């Protein structure tokens with residue numbers, strides 16, 4: 589299958605769903621999408637200070653693929669920053685060994701190897717599955 593993309597390994601999701609410019613209502617904003625694997629690429633390079641070789645290995649992709657993901661990620665962040673757009677972090681082609689759950693009450697994200705029924709931060713049962721390992 590020529591067009592089948594290899595899934596990119598992601599350790600954990602961002603702690604928020606996205607960003608928006610200060611003082612502008614969401615409905616008045618144009619949006620850009622940062623894919624989960626693009627977020628992960630920025631996290632590994634710019635936050636964890638890995639080099640591209642190491643980051644590619646962490647995400648289980650080739651070096652050229654990583655470079656492409658990272659370049660697009662930077663482009664999207666720059667677009668949001670410079671053009672004042674909201675940035676949603678969602679979607680993509682990825683796998684994770686952990687469950688990702690967001691609490692609808694306290695909004696905190698939890699990354700856990702086993703499923704949970706309640707938010708570990710506030711004990712609320714109003715939680716939303718963001719990702720389940722396959």
Ligand SMILES: [Zn+2]
Pocket residue numbers: 691692693694695696707708709710711712
């Ligand atoms: Zn909570």
